[in-house]
Amino acid sequence: MKSLQELRELRAELEKEISARNGEGKPKIIIGMGTCGIAAGARDILQAVSQEVRKRNLDVITTQTGCIGMCEQEPLIDIQLPGQDRITYGRVTAKDVERIVVEHVVNGHVVEELAIARLEEGGI
Amino acid sequence: MRELSLHILDIAQNSIAALASVIEIRIDENPVQDRLTIQITDNGKGIPEQQLAQATDPFFTSRTTRRVGLGLALLARAAEEAQGGLGIRSKVGTGTKVTATFCHSHIDRAPIGDLAGTMLAIIMLNPTTEVVYHHTYLEKTFCIDTRQIKYELGEIAINHPAVVSWLEEALREGIDDLYGGD
Numbered sequence: 458m459k460s461l462q463e464l465r466e467l468r469a470e471l472e473k474e475i476s477a478r479n480g481e482g483k484p485k486i487i488i489g490m491g492t493c494g495i496a497a498g499a500r501d502i503l504q505a506v507s508q509e510v511r512k513r514n515l516d517v518i519t520t521q522t523g524c525i526g527m528c529e530q531e532p533l534i535d536i537q538l539p540g541q542d543r544i545t546y547g548r549v550t551a552k553d554v555e556r557i558v559v560e561h562v563v564n565g566h567v568v569e570e571l572a573i574a575r576l577e578e579g580g581i
Numbered sequence: 582m583r584e585l586s587l588h589i590l591d592i593a594q595n596s597i598a599a600l601a602s603v604i605e606i607r608i609d610e611n612p613v614q615d616r617l618t619i620q621i622t623d624n625g626k627g628i629p630e631q632q633l634a635q636a637t638d639p640f641f642t643s644r645t646t647r648r649v650g651l652g653l654a655l656l657a658r659a660a661e662e663a664q665g666g667l668g669i670r671s672k673v674g675t676g677t678k679v680t681a682t683f684c685h686s687h688i689d690r691a692p693i694g695d696l697a698g699t700m701l702a703i704i705m706l707n708p709t710t711e712v713v714y715h716h717t718y719l720e721k722t723f724c725i726d727t728r729q730i731k732y733e734l735g736e737i738a739i740n741h742p743a744v745v746s747w748l749e750e751a752l753r754e755g756i757d758d759l760y761g762g763d
Contacts, residue, residue, distance in 0.1 A: 459751040464733045467747055471737045490706065492652045495591045496582055500695070503702050511742040519740070521706040523598065 482539040484517045484562050486510075489533035491524025497531035505554035506534070517562060530573055536561045537578075545574035584694025585619060585683075588656045592621045592679055593703050595652060597710060599625025599677065604703070605713040608696075610685065613719065617665075617683040617690070627673040636669050656681055663690035697752035700725070704748065708740045714752075716759060723755040 488494070488503050503519070510517055527533060530547030536557065537543040544567050546557055553571055560566050582588050589606060596604045601623035609618040628636060635641035639654040656679070657667040665682035683690050700714050704727055715724045730748070731739055738744070 459747065459754055461729075461733055464730065464744075464747060467743055468734050468737050471741060471743060472735075488706070490590075490594055490702070492591050492594075492655070495587055495594070500587065500590060500698050500702050503706070504698055507701075507705065507742070507745060511746060514742070519705065523594065 484515075484539065485535075485537040486517055486519045486558075486562065487535040487537070487543075488519070488521050489523075489525065489531055490521040491528070491531075493524050493528035494531045494533060499532045501551055502532045502534060502549055502554060505551040506558065509555055509558040513558070513563065515558070515562065527573075535576075538562070538565060540578060541565075542578050543576040544572050545576070546571045547573040582655055582659070583691065585659065585691050586694035586696045586699040588652075588659060588681075588691075589619060589621065589696070590699040590702055591652045592656060593699075596621065596623035596625050596677070597703075597707055599623060599627070601625035601676065601710065603711045603713070605715070606700075608693075608716040610716075610718045612685050615685045617663075617685045617693075619681045619683075620678065622676065622678045624676040627675055627677055628669070628671040629673055633669060633671055637667060653679070659683075659691055663687035696756055697749060700752055701745065701749055705740045705745055708738055716756070718759045721759050723759045725752065725755065 486506055488499055488506065490499055506519060509515070510519065522535070525533070527547065532549050533545055533547055534549050534557065535543050535545045544561070546553070546568065549557070549571065557568055557571065560568050582591065593604055593606065603624050605622045607620040607622070611617075632641070632643065637653045637657040639651050653667070653669065660667045660681040660683055664684040664687050668680045669677065671677040696716070700712065703710070704712050712727045713724070716722065727739060734744065
């Protein structure tokens with residue numbers, strides 16, 4: 458197994474920047490992880506999201522939700538920028554992920570042609 | 582589901598929905614004895630006895646967003662197709678143990694698939710849940726426990742992108758060593 462020493466060194470390195478990473482108001486990326494989502498490829502979508510986040514060194518919260526009843530549209534990802542409506546993207550492919558991350562998460566523009574639902578801010 | 586690792590990810594979601602604080606995933610592979618066992622144990626809220634008998638019925642679910650529950654039913658089917666079976670033991674307030682057995686060499690046994698991806702998904706998306714992954718292949722064992730990793734990390738979050746990278750490499754190397762090496 459990879460050495461824990463490496464992990465300790467990583468910790469020391471990350472502790473230097475931790476103060477900058479704290480605080481509210483981060484963009485949220487939410488992935489549908491119900492049986493339907495997983496069967497449709499949600500794990501690969503999560504991997505693509507994770508790679509984009511690492512590649513661009515983004516400070517976001519990546520989280521999950523269960524089945525929301527739109528099984529036929531899976532894999533689903535939702536993007537919620539602080540203070541803005543939550544947008545659901547459906548039938549997302551790994552290729553779409555880069556576009557959604559760059560256009561929506563980084564630049565703040567909803568990718569209209571992939572979006573399938575909008576949930577007003579404050580609503581659940 | 583094309584891969585057993587996807588079933589594992591799916592069953593672990595049940596544990597998370599059951600508010601488990603610890604999920605233990607044990608995989609025991611023995612091609613010599615021609616068996617494969619996957620066991621997922623959690624300390625979640627458990628399944629009431631009257632629901633246990635229905636747990637693998639696709640037309641039963643405790644959820645409210647749809648009227649079917651496929652996770653356990655799909656895993657039961659995958660196990661039965663490979664001359665194995667599925668067992669569920671659960672106690673309300675204590676937790677649930679799901680055990681799937683397979684004939685390792687059976688032609689209809691689904692491939693295990695990307696276990697590292699599955700473990701990463703569970704750990705990354707549920708940073709407050711403790712995950713133990715214990716995998717035995719013949720006499721070799723690979724084990725990872727998020728409690729040990731968190732101890733080493735101190736205040737640093739386990740789903741910090743840099744930590745996720747470390748975890749991914751640790752998982753991939755560990756699993757490769759299990760199958761390869763000699």
